[in-house]
């Protein structure tokens with residue numbers, strides 16, 4: 001599991017570590033890691049390469065200057081565009097000059113590599129106008145072979161809000177971000193996350209000094225493979241868990257078919273369907289046991305309720321019945337809209353069995369009374385605490401927040417999933433994982449991860465539809481656990 005810490009925690013850890021080291025050691029470690037990655041981005045053809053450093057007023061600029069000095073010593077032509085000459089890291093600038101680099105007001109004609117040392121964890125707000133102008137001007141330059149310059153961000157892409165991953169105004173879009181000591185929230189959540197490009201974490205010895213809990217957990221393939229239930233020869237359909245699906249309607253049978261499809265792709269041994277799309281579901285998925293009424297559904301270990309259900313009295317009854325059980329429940333789409341009703345909220349608060357809400361931004365706003373806003377993690381945590389449910393807030397980097405303050409971010413998101421019906425597939429899969437016995441937050445992040453992988457897999461073959469995503473769920477799990 002990768003972990004991200006907030007700026008205040010990074011600062012405390014850095015202070016504690018620095019007290020044990022000669023001055024400047026950390027910056028040297030950071031710069032060495034940064035220079036190594038820059039050389040890699042130049043295919044090790046450092047000699048004669050045009051490197052432009054965008055240098056802000058703080059230590060982030062210092063990192064860039066020292067790394068620039070290391071590259072200059074290897075024969076690169078290094079130019080520092082210093083944005084605030086009065087506050088520039090003087091020792092760093094001296095080191096760059098001593099190594100043969102130079103400072104200039106504007107970028108040179110040839111730029112193979114841009115090092116973004118404008119701001120790091122000391123940043124406030126989007127890039128200021130001088131920095132934005134220098135950035136745009138440098139981005140217009142071309143490299144030795146006429147190619148677009150590669151952009152390496154120091155610590156974080158400048159212009160992002162480091163603690164929330166929000167982006168207001170101009171920010172750097174990096175090919176690679178070389179970060180130090182630990183990941184920060186902007187690397188893994190919000191619109192900032194994709195701006196970081198590929199992440200490289202340089203060990204500067206900080207980890208043992210990070211004494212607080214990380215703000216965000218990010219699973220990798222191994223975590224997800226471990227979380228998935230393993231089936232053995234002793235298993236049969238009931239021991240693997242039975243998931244109940246109460247979604248869709250005669251008017252919207254598609255939602256029922258898709259959520260059932262998602263459920264069939266999960267670990268549960270049996271899928272039951274209850275609702276007015278019964279005939280369509282059985283036709284699409286003959287292995288599903290279907291009834292018209294929820295009361296006749298039979299035993300299940302988890303329920304999925306919501307999508308395509310509508311918001312009429314019958315839908316409200318279905319949500320109430322499911323909430324009245326002592327089983328884990330996924331509440332999706334229409335069910336979320338029904339929850340806005342105060343009586344439903346009381347029902348939820350009274351439950352001890354797990355619940356997972358799966359809102360997108362508009363559903364979130366209706367439920368919480370406000371948009372997720374700039375701090376998506378904070379907003380998801382507040383809604384989770386308020387509803388006593390795990391909240392899976394959909395987005396490019398889907399967030400899973402628990403009532404007791406844990407946050408996960410999904411790294412596999414893809415724009416390919418932004419198409420009708422994929423949410424239904426996700427809800428079904430999530431229900432299947434709950435029925436399979438996973439803790440709700442683990443089920444939620446696992447579902448988001450697999451769903452993202454399936455979206456990416458489906459996108460390899462052209463434009464993606466929800467059935468493509470559902471169909472890709474099994475192969476991506478096989479590849480993961482195989």
Ligand SMILES: NC(=O)C1=CN([C@@H]2O[C@H](COP(=O)(O)OP(=O)(O)OC[C@H]3O[C@@H](n4cnc5c(N)ncnc54)[C@H](O)[C@@H]3O)[C@@H](O)[C@H]2O)[C@@H](O)CC1
Nearest residue numbers: 014026027030058059060119120121122123124126128155
């Ligand atoms: N503290 C440490 O021990 C280490 C820090 N390192 C580097 O130091 C960085 C933090 O350095 P600083 O604390 O000096 O802070 P920064 O270098 O991030 O920012 C410094 C200054 O930039 C200005 N600024 C803020 N927002 C701006 C904006 N939007 N546009 C333009 N200017 C803005 C402010 O005047 C601020 O004080 C880290 O990100 C990392 O790169 C590394 O050298 C590793 C060790």
Ligand SMILES: [K+]
Nearest residue numbers: 116119154156
């Ligand atoms: K930066």
